[in-house]
Structure formats: C-alpha cells, structure tokens
Amino acid sequence: MNQVEALVLGLGGMGSSALAALASRGIEVMGLDQEPRPHDRGSSHGGSRIIRRAYFEHPDYVPLLEDSFERWGRLERSTGASCLHRTGVLLVGPTDSSVLRASLASAEAHEVPVEWIGPDRMRHRFPQFASAPGWSGLLEPGGGFVDPEAGVRAHLEVARRAGSVIRRPVRVFSVDGDDSGAVVRTEEGEIRTNRLVIAAGAWSASLLGDRLGVPLVPHRKAMVWFDPIDPESCSPGRMPCWLVDDGDGAGCYYGVPAWPGQSSPAGVKVGFHGPGTVVDPDRPGEIPEEVVERFVEDLAVRLPGVLGRPVAARSCLYTMSPDEHFVIDRLPGRRSMVVVAGFSGHGYKFAPVVGEIAADLALDGGTSSMADFLGLDRFTGDGSV
Ligand SMILES: Cc1cc2nc3c(=O)[nH]c(=O)nc-3n(C[C@H](O)[C@H](O)[C@H](O)COP(=O)(O)OP(=O)(O)OC[C@H]3O[C@@H](n4cnc5c(N)ncnc54)[C@H](O)[C@@H]3O)c2cc1C
Structure with a gap:
C-alpha cells in the first residue's frame, strides 16, 4: 500500500490546478487520472472557455473572478503559456x-x-x-476566453516542477475516509493519504454516491x-x-x-x-x-x-448541481476529503482560484477566499447562494 501526504483525484481543469497549488506549497502530493494524458472525454477541452467579470450567475463570484484573472496572468508569466x-x-x-x-x-x-x-x-x-x-x-x-488545454498543461507543468508525482492512467474505483485520512482504491491497489482532493468532474457522483448529500x-x-x-x-x-x-x-x-x-x-x-x-x-x-x-x-x-x-x-x-452553483467544500464527517465539483457549465475560468481554495481547505480546513457561498451547507438551509 502506498501512503502520501496529499492526493488529487482527477487532473482535468480543477485537479491540475489543485495539484499545482499543493505542490507549490511544498506538500508531498500525488495526482491520479484515468486517462494517460490530458484528454477530450471530460469537461476541459475544445480550445476556449469564456471569462468575464460582469457575472449574471451571482455577484458573489466577482471577487473570485478578480483573483482568477490575476492568477491566469501569473500562470502565463511563470510557464510562458498563452492561456488568456x-x-x-x-x-x-x-x-x-x-x-x-x-x-x-x-x-x-x-x-x-x-x-x-x-x-x-x-x-x-x-x-x-x-x-x-x-x-x-x-x-x-x-x-x-481562456484556452483550457493550455491551462491544464501549464498547471501540470507547475505541479511537476514543484515535485509532485503524477500517475496515469490509473482508474480510481472508490474513495473513503474520515476526519483524519482517506483511502483511494485504484486498479493498481490502495493509496492512503492525509488529505484528498476529489476533482473528478462528471464522474464525481459515481465516486461519491450519497456522501455528498446532493445530486451532481x-x-x-x-x-x-x-x-x-x-x-x-x-x-x-x-x-x-x-x-x-x-x-x-x-x-x-x-x-x-x-x-x-x-x-x-x-x-x-x-x-x-x-x-x-x-x-x-x-x-x-x-x-x-x-x-x-x-x-x-x-x-x-x-x-x-x-x-x-x-x-x-x-x-x-x-x-x-441542483442550483447550478459550484460545490467546493470538505465532506461532512470526512473532513480529510475536499470536493470541487458541480461546476454546472461555467467553472473553467475559475480554475486557478479553485485549485488554491482546494489546497486551503485540504491543508487548513478553511480559506480566506470568499468562497463560503459555495459550501455544502447551503443545501441544508445553513447557508444560501
Ligand atoms: C461545452 C462546454 C462549454 C463550457 N463553457 C464554459 C465557459 O465558457 N466558461 C467557463 O468558465 N466554463 C465553461 N465550461 C465549464 C468548464 O469547462 C468546466 O466547469 C470545467 O472544465 C470542469 O473541470 P473539472 O476539473 O471539474 O472536470 P474535468 O476537466 O473533466 O476533470 C475531471 C478529471 O477527472 C478524471 N477522473 C474522473 N473520474 C476518475 C476516476 N474514477 N479515476 C481517475 N480519474 C478520474 C477524468 O479523467 C478527468 O480528467 C464549459 C463546459 C462545457 C462542457
């Protein structure tokens, strides 16, 4: 059995960014994806994703968008990629x-x-x-617009340079955990980790089942x-x-x-x-x-x-997601597991900031980014978008 400090499941738009964020903070982190390389079977391909700040979906996204624009620029400067x-x-x-x-x-x-x-x-x-x-x-x-293929490649490059381990193709069959750690069952055996970021896109519901408490x-x-x-x-x-x-x-x-x-x-x-x-x-x-x-x-x-x-x-x-807003939170009763999912067709532009928030939640349990409105408690009546 393998043991790692942190693990990111899924290396598409959001997972590649979370991997880069965790690795850049000096964390020993592994990234897994079922595909051998960045691919066109998920959600982060097709050459372009529109990015705008005048956000009709909800004004609370605007501070995250300001941060995102800033981070796209930084990613371009650090990798030479042309994303924005x-x-x-x-x-x-x-x-x-x-x-x-x-x-x-x-x-x-x-x-x-x-x-x-x-x-x-x-x-x-x-x-x-x-x-x-x-x-x-x-x-x-x-x-x-941002170029999602360029963005995924650039985030993976940052993650690699910062020493992360990338294993692919590896299909994950199931995940489980509690507040202190998680176990990921893959076609190559089990991996234990202290912090798990689940960025499985359209596969999130099949991996998480009822544990999320909302349908994706x-x-x-x-x-x-x-x-x-x-x-x-x-x-x-x-x-x-x-x-x-x-x-x-x-x-x-x-x-x-x-x-x-x-x-x-x-x-x-x-x-x-x-x-x-x-x-x-x-x-x-x-x-x-x-x-x-x-x-x-x-x-x-x-x-x-x-x-x-x-x-x-x-x-x-x-x-x-049920209300078409993102789900970015730790899983209740399983606080070693962070989920970033339910992007409802408007998430890619936020990828650099979602990766940072995922790293914050995984390492510190909270984030200074103004992302509370995207937590799971909004579905139980404790918070609302
Ligand atoms: C047609 C279209 C247009 C869009 N337009 C916009 C737009 O204009 N602006 C915008 O901001 N957003 C837009 N979006 C939304 C945006 O693209 C998505 O929100 C974003 O790409 C989601 O990224 P993700 O990381 O969640 O998913 P993905 O990029 O699909 O990543 C998930 C990864 O997890 C891996 N994985 C899943 N399950 C397993 C498993 N069991 N084992 C191992 N690996 C696994 C997959 O292989 C995949 O690589 C659009 C989306 C689509 C489809």
Whole structure:
C-alpha cells in the first residue's frame, strides 16, 4: 500500500490546478487520472472557455473572478503559456433580458468596467447581432476566453516542477475516509493519504454516491464550429466572445471568434448554455445530427448571414448541481476529503482560484477566499447562494 501526504483525484481543469497549488506549497502530493494524458472525454477541452467579470450567475463570484484573472496572468508569466485571450465579451438581448440586467447589476456592485450599447448603436458597432429590433448589448472589454488545454498543461507543468508525482492512467474505483485520512482504491491497489482532493468532474457522483448529500448530474453538451461567411467580421478584432439571451429563460447561445493558433477545429465556436442530455460519463455518445441542425437554424436567426456551414461538432460534459452553483467544500464527517465539483457549465475560468481554495481547505480546513457561498451547507438551509 502506498501512503502520501496529499492526493488529487482527477487532473482535468480543477485537479491540475489543485495539484499545482499543493505542490507549490511544498506538500508531498500525488495526482491520479484515468486517462494517460490530458484528454477530450471530460469537461476541459475544445480550445476556449469564456471569462468575464460582469457575472449574471451571482455577484458573489466577482471577487473570485478578480483573483482568477490575476492568477491566469501569473500562470502565463511563470510557464510562458498563452492561456488568456482578451477579446472582450458582449452580451446581447432584449433590453429587459435577465442576463443583461443581472450582469449589469454585478458590474455595478463591483465596479467592473462595462459599456451599455443601446439598439441604435448596436446596429453600427456589432452588425453581426443586429437582427432583432430593440436588442441591446453589454460589452465588457476586459473579458475574453481562456484556452483550457493550455491551462491544464501549464498547471501540470507547475505541479511537476514543484515535485509532485503524477500517475496515469490509473482508474480510481472508490474513495473513503474520515476526519483524519482517506483511502483511494485504484486498479493498481490502495493509496492512503492525509488529505484528498476529489476533482473528478462528471464522474464525481459515481465516486461519491450519497456522501455528498446532493445530486451532481452529468449532461452532454455540443460544441459546434462554423466556417464564417466573412472571416473578417468573425475575427477577434471585430467579434468579441458573445452570448445571446432571447429572454425566454430557455438558455443562451454563446460563441468565441475564430482565432489564429486555435488548437481545436478552426472557425467560430458556438455552444448553447442550457440543459443538455443526461449521460453516463463513460458512454457519452456522439452529438446527434439534429442537434447540429438546430444550431444552424437558430443561429441563422440570431446572427443572420454571419456563420456558414458547420465544420465540426464535439461533445463535452457539464456536471450540474441542483442550483447550478459550484460545490467546493470538505465532506461532512470526512473532513480529510475536499470536493470541487458541480461546476454546472461555467467553472473553467475559475480554475486557478479553485485549485488554491482546494489546497486551503485540504491543508487548513478553511480559506480566506470568499468562497463560503459555495459550501455544502447551503443545501441544508445553513447557508444560501
Ligand atoms: C461545452 C462546454 C462549454 C463550457 N463553457 C464554459 C465557459 O465558457 N466558461 C467557463 O468558465 N466554463 C465553461 N465550461 C465549464 C468548464 O469547462 C468546466 O466547469 C470545467 O472544465 C470542469 O473541470 P473539472 O476539473 O471539474 O472536470 P474535468 O476537466 O473533466 O476533470 C475531471 C478529471 O477527472 C478524471 N477522473 C474522473 N473520474 C476518475 C476516476 N474514477 N479515476 C481517475 N480519474 C478520474 C477524468 O479523467 C478527468 O480528467 C464549459 C463546459 C462545457 C462542457
């Protein structure tokens, strides 16, 4: 049997960052993943993840986002990686759209620089989105996207340099523990550890079962890349990252401009932030043709004459928590085990700060980051988001 001071289960977006954070604090830490290398079967692939501070999901995320922007910069400087691309982020919708209004409220509460663009000016500034009369825009010039593949690689490099041990491919079958330590059963035998960080993404529910006390549900989501009709109008100088809210509460299409050097398929990447298809993460299946057809039809209405044919469609997994907010906490009655999960389709931008918080919780039992609102007690009525 092996014994390590700390162990990180899962080396995707969040686990690679937690491993880097623990190793950088001089802790003897091991990271495990079921895949031989960073991969496209979880949640942290596809070339881009939008990052913005004017956060409609909840204003309490904004301080974490400030920290995250800072840490992405530090990661780039320490590794030479190119992770953060500042294209700006444009939210588009009816003037009374809840997404625009809640984003504006977050921006005002935290003094995030944003620009409200009324319908008349939208037509001139961003003609790509000018289909619906009366629609406005909220532009956050400091936003953009992060490259998840580059981010995972950079965090793993920091972890390696700081002396962590990485073992992969190793499938973990089960985890158990109490307040003083945990045991991880793997296909290569048992490993005991004083502190365990579980960053298993869409596999979190199957590993934790009832011990979390809340369901975490894996959803398959589509990422579709389109050939732009006019490449110039879809380039980062002319097209920020965007999100279109129809105002019907059903979800939002979002997109990332075509950018030089993208590791994913070329073209404008589009996704739909809303409910997906519930799947087993070991057998997510392919994106059905009718989903791509729906994207083509819906986008022809929202960005008419902008996107040409779809060139690629790939799947990616959301892990939905009941209230669509993250779950970052120690497990009740098993305080040696920290879980970071349930990122509900909006977590990657926070990866550098989630890794630090996971390390804080694992080593100190608490964190100075303002992340209490993401704890498990909100589901038992002791805290609320
Ligand atoms: C289509 C799509 C669009 C998104 N857009 C955005 C966006 O614009 N902005 C944003 O901030 N976020 C976005 N997200 C969300 C973000 O990508 C995720 O929140 C984040 O990547 C989750 O990272 P993770 O570490 O939890 O999961 P993962 O990166 O999937 O990592 C989990 C790891 O655990 C390993 N693992 C699991 N079980 C085991 C086991 N039993 N044994 C060994 N290893 C195991 C897996 O192999 C995997 O490597 C999007 C997600 C998707 C799918």
